[in-house]
Amino acid sequence: MENELILKDIHKQSPDGVHLLNNINLNLSPGTKLSVLGPSGSGKTTLLRIIAGLESFDSGTLFFNGCSIKNIPPHKRNFGMMFQDYALFPHMNVFENIAFGLKMKGMDKPLIESRVKIMLEMTGLSKFENRHIDELSGGERQRIALARTLAPEPGLLMLDEPLSSLDRAMRTRLLTELTQIIARLKITTIFVTHDHEEAFAAGSRVIILNEGKIEQQGTRDELINAPKNQWVKDFLRMV
Ligand SMILES: Nc1ncnc2c1ncn2[C@@H]1O[C@H](COP(=O)(O)OP(=O)(O)OP(=O)(O)O)[C@@H](O)[C@H]1O
Numbered sequence: 001m002e003n004e005l006i007l008k009d010i011h012k013q014s015p016d017g018v019h020l021l022n023n024i025n026l027n028l029s030p031g032t033k034l035s036v037l038g039p040s041g042s043g044k045t046t047l048l049r050i051i052a053g054l055e056s057f058d059s060g061t062l063f064f065n066g067c068s069i070k071n072i073p074p075h076k077r078n079f080g081m082m083f084q085d086y087a088l089f090p091h092m093n094v095f096e097n098i099a100f101g102l103k104m105k106g107m108d109k110p111l112i113e114s115r116v117k118i119m120l121e122m123t124g125l126s127k128f129e130n131r132h133i134d135e136l137s138g139g140e141r142q143r144i145a146l147a148r149t150l151a152p153e154p155g156l157l158m159l160d161e162p163l164s165s166l167d168r169a170m171r172t173r174l175l176t177e178l179t180q181i182i183a184r185l186k187i188t189t190i191f192v193t194h195d196h197e198e199a200f201a202a203g204s205r206v207i208i209l210n211e212g213k214i215e216q217q218g219t220r221d222e223l224i225n226a227p228k229n230q231w232v233k234d235f236l237r238m239v
């Protein structure tokens with residue numbers, strides 16, 4: 001199926017034999033908004049890095065668009081990943097940051113300009129085009145990071161704890177903004193967080209990771225009303 005992401009029995013061990021990911025099965029139809037929720041060290045980033053091709057795995061299969069992508073290098077997968085610290089280029093202005101991936105793709109200048117404009121409008125950043133990164137607030141930087149990730153029209157969007165570097169008040173406000181933008185996108189999205197409120201706001205389906213295993217998955221109501229075991233119950237109550 002077009003742009004369907006399938007993970008079949010993915011395993012990864014650390015060099016000293018610890019299971020970082022164990023028996024991960026996932027099936028994301030195009031447009032799915034999935035949240036990956038789990039405590040620190042549960043394997044969330046490792047899972048995203050494997051999907052992005054930044055990290056290897058020991059066994060299992062990873063399919064996108066009907067094909068195994070194990071041997072496809074990260075830059076050829078056309079997946080967008082937004083990191084916790086945004087990883088913006090401080091020496092470039094907003095326009096240049098968003099245009100970067102398009103230049104790398106060898107896109108024509110007029111096309112780059114129109115694509116960057118669309119991204120700026122979509123994220124409400126049009127008036128910041130010529131600003132430098134260090135002249136922007138945390139929330140504005142986050143939107144630029146999102147615009148830069150979306151500019152090359154990735155087939156899959158992955159966000160790794162996109163709100164964790166912001167203070168509490170800002171996080172609440174930006175969660176709403178960010179989830180509204182994501183909801184409007186047709187693109188399949190994986191949102192990683194250790195905060196269950198964020199997970200439920202960003203994804204219509206949530207998987208809970210615990211020590212590299214999927215402990216439970218479902219909708220918000222399914223998880224809250226019918227936690228599968230004591231660990232899930234405690235984890236959802238905890239934060
Ligand atoms: N390359 C590696 N080699 C060995 N161990 C690793 C490697 N990468 C990650 N780990 C370990 O794997 C576990 C999962 O790490 P990961 O970064 O995926 O967790 P996480 O759920 O993203 O945590 P956090 O919420 O703190 O970001 C951790 O115990 C970590 O120390």
Ligand SMILES: [Mg+2]
Nearest residue numbers: 044045046160
């Ligand atoms: Mg992480």
